[in-house]
Amino acid sequence: MSKQPKVIVVGGGLAGLMATIKVAEAGVPVELFSIVPVKRSHSVCAQGGINAAKNLKGEGDSCWQHFDDTIYGGDFLANQPLVRGMCEAAPGVIDLLDRMGVMFNRTPEGLLDFRRFGGTLYHRTAFAGATTGQQLLYALDEQVRRFESENKVTKFEGWTFLSAVLDDGEVSRGICAMNLKTMEIKTFPADAAIFCTGGVGAIFGHSTNSVVCTGSAQSALFQQGAYYANGEFIQVHPTAIPGEDKCRLMSESARGEGGRVWVPKQVGDKRHARDIPERERFYFLEEWYPKYGNLVPRDVATRAIHKVVFEMKMGLPGEPAVYLDVTHIPRETLDRKLEGILEIYEKFLGVDPRVEPMKVFPAMHYTMGGLWVDNQNQATNIPGIYAAGECDYQYHGANRLGANSLVSCIYGGSLAGPAAVKYSRNLEQGADSAPPAVFERERVRQQDITDALLNAHQGTENPLTIWRELGDVMTENVTVIRYNAALQKTLTKIDELSDRFKRINMQDRTQWANQTLNFVRELGNMLILARCITMGALARNETRGAHYKPEFPNRDDANWLKTTKASYKCGTITLEYEPVDTSLIPPRERKYTAAK
Amino acid sequence: MAGSTFIVKIKRQQRPDENVRWEEFELRHRPHLNIITCLRDIAEKPFTRDGRESTPVSYEANCLEEVCGACAMVINGRPRQACSALVDELEKPIRLEPLTKFPLVRDLHVDRTKMFNDLKKTHCWIPIDGTHDLGPGPRMAPEKQEVGYPLSRCITCGNCLEICPKVNQHTEFVGAAIISQVRLFNMHPTGAMHASERLEALMGPGGIEDCDNAQNCVKVCPKGIPLTESIAAVNGQVLLHAVKSWFRGSS
Numbered sequence: 001m002s003k004q005p006k007v008i009v010v011g012g013g014l015a016g017l018m019a020t021i022k023v024a025e026a027g028v029p030v031e032l033f034s035i036v037p038v039k040r041s042h043s044v045c046a047q048g049g050i051n052a053a054k055n056l057k058g059e060g061d062s063c064w065q066h067f068d069d070t071i072y073g074g075d076f077l078a079n080q081p082l083v084r085g086m087c088e089a090a091p092g093v094i095d096l097l098d099r100m101g102v103m104f105n106r107t108p109e110g111l112l113d114f115r116r117f118g119g120t121l122y123h124r125t126a127f128a129g130a131t132t133g134q135q136l137l138y139a140l141d142e143q144v145r146r147f148e149s150e151n152k153v154t155k156f157e158g159w160t161f162l163s164a165v166l167d168d169g170e171v172s173r174g175i176c177a178m179n180l181k182t183m184e185i186k187t188f189p190a191d192a193a194i195f196c197t198g199g200v201g202a203i204f205g206h207s208t209n210s211v212v213c214t215g216s217a218q219s220a221l222f223q224q225g226a227y228y229a230n231g232e233f234i235q236v237h238p239t240a241i242p243g244e245d246k247c248r249l250m251s252e253s254a255r256g257e258g259g260r261v262w263v264p265k266q267v268g269d270k271r272h273a274r275d276i277p278e279r280e281r282f283y284f285l286e287e288w289y290p291k292y293g294n295l296v297p298r299d300v301a302t303r304a305i306h307k308v309v310f311e312m313k314m315g316l317p318g319e320p321a322v323y324l325d326v327t328h329i330p331r332e333t334l335d336r337k338l339e340g341i342l343e344i345y346e347k348f349l350g351v352d353p354r355v356e357p358m359k360v361f362p363a364m365h366y367t368m369g370g371l372w373v374d375n376q377n378q379a380t381n382i383p384g385i386y387a388a389g390e391c392d393y394q395y396h397g398a399n400r401l402g403a404n405s406l407v408s409c410i411y412g413g414s415l416a417g418p419a420a421v422k423y424s425r426n427l428e429q430g431a432d433s434a435p436p437a438v439f440e441r442e443r444v445r446q447q448d449i450t451d452a453l454l455n456a457h458q459g460t461e462n463p464l465t466i467w468r469e470l471g472d473v474m475t476e477n478v479t480v481i482r483y484n485a486a487l488q489k490t491l492t493k494i495d496e497l498s499d500r501f502k503r504i505n506m507q508d509r510t511q512w513a514n515q516t517l518n519f520v521r522e523l524g525n526m527l528i529l530a531r532c533i534t535m536g537a538l539a540r541n542e543t544r545g546a547h548y549k550p551e552f553p554n555r556d557d558a559n560w561l562k563t564t565k566a567s568y569k570c571g572t573i574t575l576e577y578e579p580v581d582t583s584l585i586p587p588r589e590r591k592y593t594a595a596k
Numbered sequence: 597m598a599g600s601t602f603i604v605k606i607k608r609q610q611r612p613d614e615n616v617r618w619e620e621f622e623l624r625h626r627p628h629l630n631i632i633t634c635l636r637d638i639a640e641k642p643f644t645r646d647g648r649e650s651t652p653v654s655y656e657a658n659c660l661e662e663v664c665g666a667c668a669m670v671i672n673g674r675p676r677q678a679c680s681a682l683v684d685e686l687e688k689p690i691r692l693e694p695l696t697k698f699p700l701v702r703d704l705h706v707d708r709t710k711m712f713n714d715l716k717k718t719h720c721w722i723p724i725d726g727t728h729d730l731g732p733g734p735r736m737a738p739e740k741q742e743v744g745y746p747l748s749r750c751i752t753c754g755n756c757l758e759i760c761p762k763v764n765q766h767t768e769f770v771g772a773a774i775i776s777q778v779r780l781f782n783m784h785p786t787g788a789m790h791a792s793e794r795l796e797a798l799m800g801p802g803g804i805e806d807c808d809n810a811q812n813c814v815k816v817c818p819k820g821i822p823l824t825e826s827i828a829a830v831n832g833q834v835l836l837h838a839v840k841s842w843f844r845g846s847s
Binding site: 025100105128249350 | 629630640702716719720722729730741784
């Protein structure tokens with residue numbers, strides 16, 4: 001190794017930016033690829049806060065307690081040593097963000113303020129109003145911009161990842177990407193590539209995710225031999241505002257600050273929410289879970305809302321929804337701590353939630369599963385390819401606790417960066433020594449896929465229609481409640497959609513800023529990942545965290561305390577399993593009706 | 597109103613060097629529609645009102661909840677985010693045009709790289725020594741955080757540049773968003789140590805002197821950022837900095 005190594009980062013959300021910073025700090029040049037300008041990445045949507053056991057409220061909180069809450073909240077499916085590492089690093093992560101200038105809320109003493117969040121009894125969540133993700137992303141974006149101005153980072157914004165360039169030994173030598181303006185397809189050599197491409201919300205049609213969260217990059221890598229792990233674990237957030245284009249999140253922080261969830265006791269009560277007296281309201285979470293109340297973990301709250309609305313038929317008249325009520329909280333507190341989310345409700349529904357209780361319903365929110373990575377380095381099974389952030393499968397097990405995603409993104413990125421640097425420096429034969437034919441082969445393969453799409457004139461199927469149908473069937477059958485018969489039907493539907501996909505009508509065959517072309521390529525990848533997720537759900541005959549099967553209502557550690565690993569070969573998906581590292585906290589029953 | 601429809605007129609341009617054309621689409625009304633759903637409806641049935649086959653409209657969008665800044669465009673003559681522009685609250689027919697102060701890519705899609713470059717020129721970051729553990733950041737009074745936080749919610753949408761008469765082909769004016777960011781970084785205890793770099797970047801051509809005080813910026817900011825206050829505050833800092841430099845130079 002004589003040449004300077006080079007690292008590519010794909011995705012510029014929190015994990016990608018943190019990885020970029022770490023690689024640049026190590027003195028290795030970084031090329032950062034992102035579909036959108038990185039400042040517009042999906043991390044901006046995170047609202048409530050970031051967890052770290054700083055114990056600034058004198059409650060006796062500790063990193064071990066954070067670790068235990070996270071493992072318990074994830075129903076013991078997470079590999080424990082990495083989670084412990086994350087929880088121990090979390091207070092330092094907060095300090096770093098604080099030094100970067102994040103405008104965290106403060107106490108009168110000028111210290112960081114902390115709020116409560118789901119799945120814990122401690123004030124452990126640092127926050128910047130109710131736009132914490134945006135504030136954190138901006139802080140990292142600014143640091144990366146500083147490195148960019150020093151020519152240590154080169155950004156490729158407006159490029160989409162198509163595939164990894166693998167040599168004959170299946171070692172990654174770089175990436176193949178498409179310029180979304182010129183539609184040029186090009187390969188970029190790199191000794192290591194770190195993928196931080198977020199969640200898969202678009203597979204479910206309406207989710208709280210951003211438009212770019214399609215899982216397309218993960219799917220492309222999966223098709224090239226990367227394992228995809230625990231795909232069946234999909235978090236449905238209990239409180240979102242349903243919408244035609246997306247479901248907008250109403251952060252758990254609303255409940256962390258005292259918000260209460262209720263429905264009228266009398267079915268079909270048509271009175272105005274404000275006219276329903278306290279004694280005629282059913283605060284079902286508080287009643288069913290007296291210790292945690294409105295702050296039970298998300299899978300628990302989501303199932304409770306489903307039960308109230310669909311089994312007990314006690315939802316609000318005329319729509320599947322429940323009230324999320326913050327009207328009893330002083331206006332000044334709401335504006336100081338929750339303005340960002342209340343503003344969303346007000347703008348999109350034209351109703352002031354400081355006066356009227358909000359109407360909310362669960363929506364697909366977070367992807368616990370993802371690219372399989374090892375238990376130390378965020379390394380996938382393809383040499384030279386790393387993954388971090390929502391697109392990897394670690395840290396959250398079967399259910400993620402609120403405010404743990406931001407910390408896992410930053411922690412994962414800060415492991416992946418140095419690991420990629422070390423790998424690159426130790427490579428005997430760097431990407432530069434890979435034969436040019438390896439790159440040309442991949443470029444031609446990708447160009448052929450695009451050309452075939454642009455030249456197909458016989459298509460009749462609309463890509464958006466296929467996407468809508470995929471989202472509908474996935475949301476109906478592969479979110480809150482899962483029945484094997486319905487999962488089987490979902491696979492049949494995915495077969496049908498995949499077949500129709502072959503007859504896609506491109507609508508736009510131009511070679512300039514053709515968004516349809518990019519969407520169609522993503523859609524093809526979404527269909528494959530949808531199958532992987534559904535197969536994982538069908539196989540796992542138990543209930544664990546967010547994965548709920550009424551036919552198998554209990555957790556089954558004897559048979560299912562294991563990680564699902566899906567692999568793809570010649571169009572066929574195979575599932576295998578590996579043990580979970582539970583070496584630190586022995587699995588115990590998870591129930592939120594009492595304190596742990 | 598089941599079955600009712602409405603008209604959306606869109607300014608189309610396939611490439612920056614091609615002719616502009618207006619197209620009209622007739623869309624089905626549903627409750628709570630926004631401009632994003634309109635553009636998706638068109639993509640699903642890309643036929644104009646008079647039945648001609650067209651193409652899906654190019655536009656930028658990501659979060660759809662007005663925190664990413666991507667989907668800014670000119671809607672009924674006013675720059676705003678497409679996601680939070682609700683059909684029921686808009687005068688019909690609805691007119692959609694791209695932002696005009698940035699290079700056009702296609703249709704409603706423009707290139708706002710200028711804003712990110714200007715953030716670079718003005719050193720809008722806190723220069724930390726490194727990401728290794730150096731303990732907590734500086735303490736900050738809640739009152740200060742309450743001034744800083746609203747400034748840090750800027751989504752770089754460019755609406756304030758679009759509406760500003762001084763942002764045009766003849767100037768390099770950075771615009772209100774960037775000036776407000778300079779104020780944010782200059783008020784942070786660590787950022788303040790490097791305030792002079794940012795102020796000097798705002799002293800040349802395209803800097804704060806280009807501001808004509810039209811005060812349009814603050815009216816179109818989707819985040820309600822007090823942009824004119826920021827301009828006044830930074831203007832004061834620049835003047836003070838100029839005076840100080842002058843004294844230093846003459847001593």
